[in-house]
Amino acid sequence: PHSAALLMSCFGFYGLETVIGLYGETLEIPCNNGAIKAEDVLITKWKYDKGEGLTGDLLVKRNNLNVSISATDEYKGRVSMALNSSLLLSAAKLSDQRTFTCMVVSVADITEYPVNVVIYKTPAGLEISDRVEELEIGKPTKLGTCVAQDANPAANITWLKNNKPLVADGKGISIQTSVLVDPITGLSTTSSTLEYSAEKEDADAQFACSTQPTVGAELVSSSMTFTITYSTENIVLQVFAQDPLVEGDNVTLKCEADGNPPPTSFNFHLKGEMVKVENGDTYTITNASRDTTGEYKCSLIDNPALEASEHITVSYLDINLSLSGNIVKNASESLDLTVHTEASAEAKVSWTKDNVKLDKQPKFTKLTYSDSGHYECKVTMGLLTRKASFDLMVEGAPVITQLSKQRSEDGQHKVLICQAEGSPKPAVTWSINGTSESPFINGKITHKITVVPTANLTVTCSVANEFGTATRAINVSSCKYKVVVWSTHLSKAEGHFEPSIYNTYTPKTRTIEYKVKAF
Structure with missing residues (x-):
């Protein structure tokens, strides 16, 4: 019927039963715990220890009569009796921590049943005050003060880093704790100040404080993080450029340092020249040349001894060919050809003539017409390539290198072949008429005509250009051969062919006939 509750089980304490109550709530103090049957009880009386050997009456209950309250002072209006004779004490406070006695007359x-009362109070809150914004590495700094207000007993505060307890070690961790008791309420306020020497790893660390009350769940403050400041210990110089870096390109140097806050100004050492860059960490070299190659450094303005360096190599590849453009020379002359290369590393040289790869650099000790063509020199060094070329034309009077004859594939004609060299392209003429063809390649011309001579004769081939003329002759005999026409007749009865062979072109007419068996 009563709203009061026994908050914790009773236990012996110096021969006394002890009851624990919560601050501000109603406390139920048991009487005899059923040791005497209710029907045997004549009078139940509650009193309390006022100290110095004095007692104070609270209330009394006689059999079959109502409870008579005699409490005065601080207990007036705060006490009542439960049906089981327990004392109900409302609005418990620290001054209630004393001995209450239940006297039973049977x-x-x-x-008499004395009961010792203990009052607990959970802290009103757990907050961190006087927080700092940043910590310097290696420098002991007060992070803040954790306060647990109005508790009983006084709260024990534990500092946490990433949810793990911090323990004072007299070096990087120092914890100072103090307790202040309110003279009116008697409640205790605990203050704990953490002094901490930060490390780089603490940049993202979360700090908090906690306490475990005697009654109730653990209390944890809100977490806090700090900016960790430290001086620069390492510096790095980075080079940003095309790969490969060639003449005409731009090169950007970037200086990075690990301090926090990071440096914002640097010295750039450019091959003996120092350039100060403020509010920036880059310096750009424009239009790099081979002279740009060398060692570059950057350093802190306020600490020049802390520096970083990088070597920059500008790749270059030059080719100088002694010949260029259109070169015109006479046959049998010599021609000097040299190639000179300048490169930042080993280079490879290759040659082509009319887009066909040559095994080696050409040499022209005695020019021939076949030396005419387009020459290209290619120099490569890694991803770099340079080319140079020239066109060579070898000129001179034509020379017939060969005059020959042969029978055509059908055997009915004679093919005369006149091969010559010369440049410009020589004109070819024959002493007889015939169908002709004449390809001209690398100063060589091959002229063919097809004829049907009716008698033995001498044929001449003449070649000529602006430098001269050459002529050669060849004897050609008449075409004495038969043109055979096959007249085919198949006798089904005989089962064989009967071809007739007869002469269609011959000085004397005669006919030859024979049979060819079918196959």
């Missing part, structure tokens, strides 16, 4: 005896 038919057989008078018995």
Whole structure:
């Protein structure tokens, strides 16, 4: 019927039963715990220890009569009795921590049951005050003060880093704790100040404080993080450029340092020249040349001894060919050809003539017409390539290198072949008429005509250009051969062919006939 509750189980304490109550709530103090049957009880009386050997009456209950309250002072209006004779004490406070005695008068005896009362209070809150914004590495700094207000007993505060307890070690961790007791309420306020020497790893660390009350769940403050500041210990110089870096390109140097806050100004050492860059960490070299190659450094303005360096190599590849453009020379002359290369590393040289790869650099000790063509020199060094070329034309009077004859594939004609060299392209003429063809390649011309001579004769081939003329002759005999026409007749009865062979072109007419068996 009563709203009061026994908050914690009772236990012996110096021979006394002890009851724990919560601050501000109603406390139920048991009487005899059923040791005497209710029907045997004549009078139940509650009193309390006022100290110095004095007692104070609270209330009394006689059999079959209502409870008579006699409490005065601080207990007036705060006490009542439960049906089981327990004392109900409302709005518990720290001054209630004393001995309350239940006196029971029964038919057989008078018995007293003293009960010791302890009042607990969870802290009103757990907050961190006087927080700092940043920590310097290696420098002991007060992070803040954790406060647990109005508790009983006084709260024990533990500092946490990433949810793990911090323990004072007299070096990087120092914790100072103090307790202040309110003179009116008697409640305790605990303050704990953490002094901490930060490390780089603490940049993202979360700090908090906690306490475990005697009654109730653990209390944890809100977490806090700090900016960790430290001086620059390492510096790095980075080079940003095309690969490969060639003449005409731009090169950007970037200086990075690990300090926090990071440096914002640097010195750039450019092959003996120092350039100060403020509010920036880059320097750009424009239009790099081979002279740009060398060692470059950057350093802190306020600490020049802390520096970083990088070597920059500008790749270059030059080719100088002694010949260029259109070169015109006479046959049998010599021609000097040299190639000179300048490169930042080993280079490879290759040659082509009319887009056909040559095994080696050409040499022209005695020019021939076949030396005419387009020459290209290619120099490569890694991804770099340079080319140079020239066109060579070898000129001179034509020379017939060969005059020959042969029978055509059908055997009915004669093919005369006149091969010559010369440049410009020589004109070819024959002493007889015939169908002709004449390809001209690398100063060589091959002229063919097809004829049907009716008698033995001498044929001449003449070649000529602006430098001269050459002529050669060849004897050609008449075409004495038969043109055979096959007249085919198949006799089904005989089962064989009967071809007739007869002469269609011959000085004397005669006919030859024979049979060819079918196959």
